[in-house]
Amino acid sequence: MKMNEPLFVLRKLKKSFGDREIFDIPYLELLQGKIYAIxxxxxxxxxxxxxxxxxxxxPTSGKVFFKGEDLHNSSDVLNLQRExxxxxxxxxxxxxxxxxxxxYGLKVxxxxxxxxxxxxxxxxxxxxLAHIKERKVTNLSGGxxxxxxxxxxxxxxxxxLLLDEPTANVDQVNIKLIEEIVLTIKEEKDTTIIMTTHxxxxxxxxxxxxxxxxxxxxxxxYYENIFQGEVRRANGTKIFSKNNIEICLVSxxxxxxxxxxxxxDIIISPTPFDSSARNSYRGTIKEISEIRDQVKVVVDxxxxxxxxxxxxxxxxxxxxxxxxxxxxFKASSVQVY
Amino acid sequence: xxLITEGLKKAFELIYSLDPEVLSVVLVSVKVSLTATLVxxxxxxxxxxxxxxxxxxxxxxxxxxxxxxMAIPTVxxxxxxxxxxxxxxxxxxxxLLFSPSAIIIGDIILGTPIITAFTLSAVQGIxxxxxxxxxTLGATKFQVAGTVLAEARFxxxxxxxxxxxxxxxxVGSAIMLGGNIKGYSRTITxxxxxxxxxxxxxxxxxxxxxxLTVAFSINILFHHFQRxxx
Numbered sequence: 001m002k003m004n005e006p007l008f009v010l011r012k013l014k015k016s017f018g019d020r021e022i023f024d025i026p027y028l029e030l031l032q033g034k035i036y037a038i039x040x041x042x043x044x045x046x047x048x049x050x051x052x053x054x055x056x057x058x059p060t061s062g063k064v065f066f067k068g069e070d071l072h073n074s075s076d077v078l079n080l081q082r083e084x085x086x087x088x089x090x091x092x093x094x095x096x097x098x099x100x101x102x103x104y105g106l107k108v109x110x111x112x113x114x115x116x117x118x119x120x121x122x123x124x125x126x127x128x129l130a131h132i133k134e135r136k137v138t139n140l141s142g143g144x145x146x147x148x149x150x151x152x153x154x155x156x157x158x159x160x161l162l163l164d165e166p167t168a169n170v171d172q173v174n175i176k177l178i179e180e181i182v183l184t185i186k187e188e189k190d191t192t193i194i195m196t197t198h199x200x201x202x203x204x205x206x207x208x209x210x211x212x213x214x215x216x217x218x219x220x221x222y223y224e225n226i227f228q229g230e231v232r233r234a235n236g237t238k239i240f241s242k243n244n245i246e247i248c249l250v251s252x253x254x255x256x257x258x259x260x261x262x263x264x265d266i267i268i269s270p271t272p273f274d275s276s277a278r279n280s281y282r283g284t285i286k287e288i289s290e291i292r293d294q295v296k297v298v299v300d301x302x303x304x305x306x307x308x309x310x311x312x313x314x315x316x317x318x319x320x321x322x323x324x325x326x327x328x329f330k331a332s333s334v335q336v337y
Numbered sequence: 338x339x340l341i342t343e344g345l346k347k348a349f350e351l352i353y354s355l356d357p358e359v360l361s362v363v364l365v366s367v368k369v370s371l372t373a374t375l376v377x378x379x380x381x382x383x384x385x386x387x388x389x390x391x392x393x394x395x396x397x398x399x400x401x402x403x404x405x406x407m408a409i410p411t412v413x414x415x416x417x418x419x420x421x422x423x424x425x426x427x428x429x430x431x432x433l434l435f436s437p438s439a440i441i442i443g444d445i446i447l448g449t450p451i452i453t454a455f456t457l458s459a460v461q462g463i464x465x466x467x468x469x470x471x472x473t474l475g476a477t478k479f480q481v482a483g484t485v486l487a488e489a490r491f492x493x494x495x496x497x498x499x500x501x502x503x504x505x506x507x508v509g510s511a512i513m514l515g516g517n518i519k520g521y522s523r524t525i526t527x528x529x530x531x532x533x534x535x536x537x538x539x540x541x542x543x544x545x546x547x548x549l550t551v552a553f554s555i556n557i558l559f560h561h562f563q564r565x566x567x
Contacts, residue, residue: 056472081473088470092464092469094488104476105474108471152474162473
């Protein structure tokens with residue numbers, strides 16, 4: 001692979017099941033060593049994208065290039081496939097011990113026993129399961145199953161790790177553990193991770209880049225502040241209304257619509273913010289949480305607006321739960337679907 | 338009542354003294370059944386596996402046919418094989434009639450459909466994710482197939498045990514094809530049939546007990562092996 005060449009290039013990629021079109025991606029590049037998160041509702045085709053990237057499924061039309069090679073038409077699919085692995089949302093563990101499950105990928109690659117043992121033990125250590133390596137998989141909790149599956153993928157040391165909803169079926173403690181595992185991989189290895197999640201906060205926490213699947217296409221807009229309502233014409237502008245809140249926006253569409261507002265485009269201020277922005281609302285803070293070096297603030301202003309601010313400005317403005325604030329954003333920051 | 342108690346007494350005497358005639362009958366039976374089960378397994382497991390994992394036209398018909406063959410009366414198999422290997426039959430020159438080999442041929446025909454059908458249903462019943470999981474972890478097509486078979490192993494073991502059960506217990510074709518020749522082609526079941534008709538209840542009951550014991554021991558062996566694999 002040439003330097004700076006993207007790891008994956010998706011060209012005119014379309015997938016349909018029968019008459020139903022799942023997605024249509026004109027062009028997308030994914031770079032080596034980055035963590036990508038794909039956010040979208042159930043049934044939006046997140047899993048299908050991962051399966052296509054892993055050559056487990058063929059696209060209806062279009063091509064995926066992996067390291068410059070046409071993945072689905074390569075004469076050497078096996079070896080391309082062996083550079084990546086996918087951890088399913090509901091992982092299947094082979095009916096044997098934890099150790100043998102993790103060793104599987106190395107065994108099929110014909111590594112010798114000593115190497116297998118060393119690598120499996122290292123990886124089990126990383127996911128915090130070294131103490132149960134001899135246990136039968138039938139006696140594991142949901143979170144442990146997910147971690148065994150992640151270890152089984154990681155042990156291969158793949159260039160690409162595809163994680164399908166890694167925390168969808170696990171408890172709070174394991175969600176934290178799995179998120180930490182992903183962050184550790186990010187720090188210690190050069191693995192490219194492409195994960196799907198329906199939790200935007202998690203996507204933002206873990207990924208370098210967050211994509212969302214909306215209306216059959218993949219965009220880089222933030223999958224947050226999503227509202228369903230109606231757009232109507234009023235005084236020469238377009239107004240979206242929901243819960244008696246009216247939002248000015250720029251769009252040709254009239255009628256039922258879904259809108260989203262990138263939380264980084266919303267300004268939060270203790271007093272009314274003097275600007276040309278068309279949308280400004282008063283509300284109270286109902287949630288504050290830290291995500292890496294940012295702070296996520298949820299403001300109830302009739303609708304719940306999620307806003308991202310830096311730690312510094314959060315301290316400066318003395319934002320606290322219950323504080324009265326104003327949220328302000330431009331009409332052009334509103335995406336309409 | 339007297340018959341039964343006398344029979345049981347005789348049975349224990351024969352077993353306890355390791356009667357040479359009883360021993361010979363047991364050995365023929367075990368040898369014939371194990372050989373037939375082995376061959377039926379070598380044919381039936383791959384066949385059942387191939388039918389199970391592939392989708393093709395006529396799969397339903399084959400499945401129904403296999404299920405029908407599982408219920409085929411042993412005398413019908415005996416008759417058919419007889420027709421082939423008797424002196425006037427197409428394979429008559431091989432001189433197989435009234436030999437342990439003839440019983441084995443009959444038993445293979447009886448055991449194979451059972452092992453095939455049970456393997457087929459075991460493979461069809463396994464989790465569809467196994468295939469994807471093995472593939473995404475880098476397995477070759479051949480390794481994927483091996484993994485699917487390994488995950489279906491409990492069902493496959495059950496198939497082999499069922500096949501063994503059918504052949505060791507069957508009597509119709511063994512009598513027709515083996516000829517029940519003392520010390521040569523006499524099996525436990527054919528001996529029981531003969532001795533009972535002669536009024537030798539003790540001998541019959543002794544063999545009945547032995548048959549159950551042999552079946553039980555072999556099942557324990559299978560079970561142990563299966564547990565070790567699990």
